[in-house]
Amino acid sequence: MAIDFTMSPEQRAIQGMAREFAQNVLAPDIPAADREPDPVKAHAMTKPAYVKAYKAGIAMAMLPSEYGGGGLSCLDFTIAAEEICAVDPGFACTVLCNGLGLMPVSWYGTEEQKRRFIGAATSDPTGEYLGGWTASEPPGPASGTANFDGPFPRPAGVGLIATREGDHFVINGRKRWPSSGGWDAKGTNTQCVIVRTDSTVGGTKGLSAIIVERGTPGISYAFINKEGHRTASNAEIVFDNARVPVENLLPGAEGNGDFVINRNFAWSGPVAGIAAVGVARAAYEEALSWAKTNTSGSLTPIIRFQNVGYVLGDCAAKIESARYFCWRAADYLDKHDQHAELVGAMCKINTTEAMFDVVFKCMQIVGVNSLDAQFKFGKYLREASVLPIYDGGNMGMQRRRVHGVLADESFDPRAIMEDRYVKFEKSMEGIGTVADWDKRYANAVPAPAAVM
Incomplete structure (x- = not known):
């Protein structure tokens, strides 16, 4: 077989x-x-x-x-x-x-x-080397990252501007949430930064990817105090006339930084999904052990009650199915040159949201004692809540990528089942934004009142 x-x-x-x-x-x-x-x-x-x-x-x-x-x-x-x-x-x-x-x-x-x-x-003798991913931007008017691919003119979309001056790019602007703070809030050894190399356009136009090295003058970092993933480095980064050599620009990504974002978050989709599986698995094993050893005032451990057994059985089934979806998405990446913009997004959405429900169900089995800090359920819940909203948020980038592929006239709904490559095109970006709706359909049908 x-x-x-x-x-x-x-x-x-x-x-x-x-x-x-x-x-x-x-x-x-x-x-x-x-x-x-x-x-x-x-x-x-x-x-x-x-x-x-x-x-x-x-x-x-x-x-x-x-x-x-x-x-x-x-x-x-x-x-x-x-x-x-x-x-x-x-x-x-x-x-x-x-x-x-x-x-x-x-x-x-x-x-x-x-x-x-x-x-x-891969050759650091100290073993401390860190790479960073620097794409997300601060919230605010004409800022944030969820709608980076909407075809609005500037100043909408990515706002970190890289202006060429001779053999350097001068970078100005801010990023927020990147994994690039480093061990000491002075930056990772390198970070892949999404910049706008053409400041006259917005949306997906004019985006590129450049490698910024630790110690580059004009960059400051402030760690974000998070509710979950507390051991990870996330920072707000200010670029103030930071000069980066032109040779650090990734040539294959020049003008195509949007593809870097979409491909990266597709590549990490099954990993974010398996992170949710890991957290849910830990919560499930703790809840199962609790149910087998605690009576909650009854004369028998609560695992003997139908509701407890049914809920834990459902949790076990969801964990298994989520794990296999992650394996499937990872296998698809391996078969298709690490492209899985559709499958990776679907995997990330489905598994992270299902596993959050599993963690909450496990807390219900344990009851109020799951709130006791001596147990780990508070951490499980905090960690599970992170997964649907980071790594390209499910309600931001991920669902829109799926929507854009499915809405394309060339999409074959049986392609994934038959393990065929589904190519992600620029025409699939930005779907669902007001400007995109106007551009494609305003002359075809009356616009809904909500987007007038």
Whole structure:
């Protein structure tokens, strides 16, 4: 049979290595780091575990082997990620962002850039190297990132402007939520930054991707104090006449920074999904153990009651189905040159939202005691709440990408079932925005009152 859900011996070894690291190296550091009120210190408290992950080949496992990376397939990386996410998805996000920051170099960079940037990331003798992904922008009038692809004129859309002056780009503006703060709020070693290289246009036009290196003058970082993923680095970044060499611009992404955003968030879709699976799995196992050992005042453990058994059975089924969707999406990426703009988005939406429900159902089984800080359910709920709204929010970028593909006249609804490549085009971006609706349909049918 071509369809086989059995892990190979190599995949079981990857899973076992990741599980051993997560349980024996990472887990002891997480409770204190999660409670640390200072977000910079909280992130830094995971640094010893990260160094061990780097030296064990975990931190750069997703990068191409020809440049020193682990060369793991998307499927193998997803299998490993579940084990780490079951302990702490914030730490897993730190590792994932090495891929978000450096995979665009492998997709859109020159051979020299690949050897320079990916090679440096995979050969750091200290094991502290971090890659960053810098796309999101602050909220406010004509700002934020969810509608970055709407075809509005400037100043809508991405507002970080890169102006060429000789052999440098001068960058001005702000980013918010990037994973680029670094261990000390002075930046990651490199960050892939989405910039507007043509400030005369808005929407998806004029966007590019450039690599910004740590220590570049004119850049300041302020960590964001988050409710979830407290061990991950997220910052607000100010670029004030920061000068970055022109040679750091990824040539394959010049004028196509929108494709970098969409491809990156599709590539990370099954990883975000498996993070949700890991969190839900941990909550489910805790709730199952609770149900087998607590009576809640009855004469028998509550697992003997139908409602408890039914709810936990539903949770187990949802976890299994979500895991297989993540495997399927990762396998699709491996088969289609790491393109899965439709499948990756659908996977991320479906799994993260289903797993949030699983965590809440597990809390209902445990009851009010799930609120007790001595148990982990508060952390599970905080972490589960992050997953549908980050990594290209489900109600922002992800659903619109799915909508844009499905609405295209060339879309074949059986393509995914038959494992055929579904190409993502610029014409599929921006669907559902007011300007886009006007542009395509204003002369065909009367506009609904809500968008008049």
